[in-house]
Amino acid sequence: MNPITIVGGGLAGSAAALSARAEGAAVLLFEKSAFPRHKVCGEFVSPGARAVLEDLGVWDAFEEAGPAPISRVALVFGMRRKEWRLSEPGYGISRHRFDDLLLNKARERGAEVIHGHGEPSGTSIIAHGRRESARGERLFGFKAHFEGPADDAVTLHFFRNCYVGVSSVEGGRTNVCGLAPERVLRAHGFEVEPILGGNEWLSARIQPLTRVMDWMITGPLVFGCHFDGKVTAGRYLTGDALGFVDPFTGAGMLGALITGLRAGRAAATGISPREYLRECEAALGGAYRVAAVFRAALRSGVADWIGPLIPGKLLLSLTRPKY
Ligand SMILES: Cc1cc2nc3c(=O)[nH]c(=O)nc-3n(C[C@H](O)[C@H](O)[C@H](O)COP(=O)(O)OP(=O)(O)OC[C@H]3O[C@@H](n4cnc5c(N)ncnc54)[C@H](O)[C@@H]3O)c2cc1C
Incomplete structure (x- = not known):
């Protein structure tokens, strides 16, 4: 039997490899980067x-x-803060650790992993991550790890069309990651710290921390999904290659794991790509729609006013993929 080809060994590709192997399918996975690797x-x-x-x-x-x-x-939002306790915990883990862990598990379970550029061939799972585009206002993501006092909260600061999240990861480190329009980054010579310094709460949070890696910048970022895109026989798009949800939701990795698991299972058991896409739309469509509305509100500045009024638990549940 020909193996299922998987292009990309991020979370979606590795999840696909694991579920395809669980169904007994042979898997050939291509990953172009050397792991472990940091990721914004x-x-x-x-x-x-x-x-x-x-x-x-x-x-x-x-x-x-x-x-x-x-x-x-x-x-x-500006100087207004709302906070709530999660009914089920989330987790902070670096992509350096998480992606490596999942890819190694796929290898241990019998997936053949080739380090190099892959192309779809035969039944294939496309897990190459998000697409980039130069259309519209260009947004870029940035991140760095810090050492210093850890916290059990993920805090998202929204200001000047930017937002920056601060949360702990393994080993007592803190991840600072955000999104800014190109014009804001350009105005600061693509230096991240002056942007953070312009926000009082953020400066106070970061002040006791020491940065332990260079800032990474990625983009331009394009949000959107392809659930109703053209279907090609034997091709299963998954993770960010299928759709990129606004990072403020903190739902991208969960979506990548869910669609990866489903793609691997579908490819291994002969579920058609169209049926697979219907499953993905049912699991993720609602989260994408709510995130798009919130992003439009952020862009127009309305979110600064209505954001603090929206019940946080409701916003979180509406932007959660279903599993
Ligand atoms: C600024 C920012 C902040 C975010 N914050 C969060 C968050 O807090 N929580 C959350 O859940 N999500 C977050 N996300 C989203 C999350 O990062 C993605 O949803 C997730 O990485 C998707 O996983 P993936 O496997 O689909 O793609 P990726 O992680 O991009 O993996 C794709 C892999 O494919 C490889 N590849 C690409 N092309 C080829 C090729 N031709 N051949 C071989 N290999 C190839 C790449 O090297 C890469 O390793 C954030 C995203 C951004 C940009």
Whole structure:
């Protein structure tokens, strides 16, 4: 039997490899980067991920990696702050650790992993991450790790069309990750710290921390999904290649795990790409729609006023992928 080809060994590709192997399919996975590698990401793994990681058979390994438990969420709009306790914890874990862990598990379970550029061939899972585009206002993401006092909250600061998340990851480190329009970055010579310094709450939060890696910048970022895009026989788009949800939701990794798991299962058991896309739309469509509305509100400045009025728990649940 020809193997299923997987292009990309991020969370979606590795989840696909694990679920395809669980169905007994042969898997050939291509990953172009040397692992472990850092990646621009808020590194907040959403509540709800545990069930998916258990079904992928990697929950114990995930726990052993020592993710930081995240039990509170705080949203800060200008000088107004709202905070709530999560009913189920989230987790802070670096992509350096998480992606490597999942790819190694896929390899251990029999996926053949080739380090190099891959192309779809035969039945294929496309897990190459998000697409980039130069259209519209160009947004860029940035991140760095810090050492210093840790916290059990993920805090998101919204200001001047930017937002910046601060949360703990394994090993007592803190991840600072945000999104800014190109014009804001350009105005500061693509230096991140002056942008953070312009926000009082953020400056106070970061002041006792020491940065332990260079800032990474990625982009331009393009939000949107392709659930109703052209379907090609034998091709399963998954993770960010299928759709990129606004990072403020903290739902991208969960979406990548869910669609990856489903793609691997579908490819291995002969579920058609169209049927697979219907499953993905049912799981993720609502989260994308709510995130798009919130992004438009952020862009127009309305979110600074209505954001503090929206019940946080409701916003979180509306932007959660279903599993
Ligand atoms: C600024 C920012 C903050 C974010 N914060 C969060 C957060 O806090 N929580 C959350 O859940 N999500 C967050 N996300 C979203 C999250 O990072 C993504 O949803 C997630 O990385 C998607 O995983 P993926 O496997 O689909 O893609 P990726 O992680 O991008 O993996 C794709 C892999 O494919 C490889 N590849 C690409 N092309 C090829 C090729 N031709 N051949 C071989 N290999 C290839 C790449 O090297 C890469 O390793 C954030 C995103 C951004 C930009």
